[in-house]
Amino acid sequence: MNAKFSIGIVIAIVLQVSGFVWWIAQQSQTIDTLKNEVAELTARTEVEKEVTLINDVEQLKKDVQELSDKTKDALLDVLAQVDKAGQHTDTRVEELGEYTDTKISNLVADLQKLFVQHEQWFDEVDQDIAELDKKLSDRIKEALTSK
Numbered sequence: 001m002n003a004k005f006s007i008g009i010v011i012a013i014v015l016q017v018s019g020f021v022w023w024i025a026q027q028s029q030t031i032d033t034l035k036n037e038v039a040e041l042t043a044r045t046e047v048e049k050e051v052t053l054i055n056d057v058e059q060l061k062k063d064v065q066e067l068s069d070k071t072k073d074a075l076l077d078v079l080a081q082v083d084k085a086g087q088h089t090d091t092r093v094e095e096l097g098e099y100t101d102t103k104i105s106n107l108v109a110d111l112q113k114l115f116v117q118h119e120q121w122f123d124e125v126d127q128d129i130a131e132l133d134k135k136l137s138d139r140i141k142e143a144l145t146s147k
Contacts (some may be wrong), residue, residue: 057140070125080119
């Protein structure tokens with residue numbers, strides 16, 4: 001009976017060890033599968049980030065171009081207004097004859113105010129361009145550091 005009992009114990013231990021080895025192999029296979037899935041998801045995420053960055057850069061380029069076009073249009077409008085003001089002034093001088101020094105000084109002061117206002121507009125446009133440039137630079141730096 002001792003021999004049979006010992007053989008039974010040995011068979012039970014062998015079966016338990018075999019089951020444990022099988023369980024460990026299954027766990028190893030599951031871990032390898034999960035590693036591959038994580039690598040695939042990481043690669044996909046990197047591609048999505050790159051595509052998003054490219055789209056963002058393209059949109060920022062369009063925004064800068066649009067701002068540039070608006071700035072050009074604004075400058076052309078300002079020049080047209082200045083030309084119109086000059087033509088109007090010439091017409092008024094011809095119509096009224098000689099101006100007094102006071103009237104001329106007032107006209108010059110009005111024109112100076114107009115120029116100051118236009119310079120303020122140019123400064124605002126320059127500031128907007130600088131802000132867009134900084135945003136673009138920050139996005140590019142952010143994209144480069146995230147890789």
